[in-house]
Amino acid sequence: MRRQEEAQLKAGLLQINQLSQQLEAENQYLQEEVSHHFENIISKSKAYAEVLHQVEQVAPTDSTVLIEGESGTGKELIAHAIHRLSQRSQRALVKVNCAVLPESLIESELFGHEKGAFTGADKRRQGRFELADGGTIFLDEIGELPLDIQAKLLRVLQEGEFERVGGNVTLTVNVRIIAATNRKLKQMVGQKKFREDLYYRLNVFPIENIPLRERTEDIPLLTQHFLKKFSLKTGKQIDKILPKDMKRLQQYRFPGNVRELENIIERAVILTPGEILDLSYWKPDNESSRERSTEIKTMEEMQQELIIRTLEKTHWRVSGPDGAAAILDMHPQTLYSRMRKLGIKRSDR
Numbered sequence: 001m002r003r004q005e006e007a008q009l010k011a012g013l014l015q016i017n018q019l020s021q022q023l024e025a026e027n028q029y030l031q032e033e034v035s036h037h038f039e040n041i042i043s044k045s046k047a048y049a050e051v052l053h054q055v056e057q058v059a060p061t062d063s064t065v066l067i068e069g070e071s072g073t074g075k076e077l078i079a080h081a082i083h084r085l086s087q088r089s090q091r092a093l094v095k096v097n098c099a100v101l102p103e104s105l106i107e108s109e110l111f112g113h114e115k116g117a118f119t120g121a122d123k124r125r126q127g128r129f130e131l132a133d134g135g136t137i138f139l140d141e142i143g144e145l146p147l148d149i150q151a152k153l154l155r156v157l158q159e160g161e162f163e164r165v166g167g168n169v170t171l172t173v174n175v176r177i178i179a180a181t182n183r184k185l186k187q188m189v190g191q192k193k194f195r196e197d198l199y200y201r202l203n204v205f206p207i208e209n210i211p212l213r214e215r216t217e218d219i220p221l222l223t224q225h226f227l228k229k230f231s232l233k234t235g236k237q238i239d240k241i242l243p244k245d246m247k248r249l250q251q252y253r254f255p256g257n258v259r260e261l262e263n264i265i266e267r268a269v270i271l272t273p274g275e276i277l278d279l280s281y282w283k284p285d286n287e288s289s290r291e292r293s294t295e296i297k298t299m300e301e302m303q304q305e306l307i308i309r310t311l312e313k314t315h316w317r318v319s320g321p322d323g324a325a326a327i328l329d330m331h332p333q334t335l336y337s338r339m340r341k342l343g344i345k346r347s348d349r
């Protein structure tokens with residue numbers, strides 16, 4: 001008996017060893033795959049390589065860039081890369097998120113104000129355009145900008161000129177503009193929510209960022225990248241993920257794109273006690289998952305499905321001429337043992 005237990009233990013250890021070697025090899029492969037020179041942008045997909053190529057092309061010019069794409073696809077990352085690869089890289093990149101600024105403050109935030117311009121304006125203040133002089137301004141969520149401010153922005157784009165709120169001196173700046181939006185600006189133009197002239201001024205060099213679900217080959221790489229990042233942050237040593245969990249991630253639609261994947265991995269790292277990422281907490285709702293019918297199933301899953309469907313047809317009768325065993329052309333005892341093995345039980349009993 002002891003010998004048998006020892007043999008089982010050895011076989012188990014051998015299996016764990018093999019699994020660990022396989023994971024190690026996959027890990028190695030993933031790390032070798034990142035080959036472009038954008039240090040913090042992780043991707044190996046062809047579609048995204050085209051995006052990065054556009055970044056390289058436009059960066060050294062002084063042209064206005066409009067980055068479009070769903071939330072969390074990495075638009076800000078692209079804006080930083082453009083600035084870093086531009087001739088303005090030694091100067092500031094000033095970011096403005098047009099969606100979080102209250103309407104009453106946005107003009108003074110962008111263009112500054114004079115002392116006494118409004119209640120509370122107790123001294124003169126420079127706006128973000130002045131701060132960005134000689135550098136780049138990144139206008140995130142530009143679709144949220146109120147129409148009257150859009151008119152003022154148009155003037156900066158056309159003449160490089162503006163006045164501080166409450167001021168009558170015209171200021172001139174030399175600023176490169178990178179704008180980003182997760183709304184379709186063209187549609188907003190049609191709905192009269194975005195100025196057409198401003199749209200054309202911004203749309204000089206559009207870059208369309210790609211949703212994560214359209215570049216699923218990047219999911220393993222990004223997962224590994226975030227695993228490393230959060231392991232380091234938490235002081236843990238998690239560097240492996242089970243193939244079945246990777247498959248689950250690759251089948252998910254990621255409405256929140258890379259940011260959502262990053263959050264999933266961060267939480268899993270916090271919850272993992274060992275070296276292999278424990279993703280058991282993550283159960284996305286079926287609506288966001290891809291259609292089950294398009295998933296590739298294992299042999300066991302297919303057998304399970306066939307047996308359950310047949311049993312439901314026969315009202316869970318196994319033997320007899322109208323039983324499931326006869327339909328499946330199996331001996332009833334064989335079907336019983338297969339059901340036990342696959343964990344098939346009638347749920348209402």
Ligand SMILES: Nc1ncnc2c1ncn2[C@@H]1O[C@H](COP(=O)(O)OP(=O)(O)OP(=O)(O)O)[C@@H](O)[C@H]1O
Nearest residue numbers: 040041042070071072073074075076077182258259
């Ligand atoms: N290719 C990538 N490689 C590594 N990290 C990425 C990549 N794309 C996005 N991220 C990460 O995902 C998160 C979201 O990216 P980012 O803020 O640039 O997206 P966004 O499109 O600007 O989002 P929003 O529209 O909501 O402002 C960030 O933490 C960013 O570092």
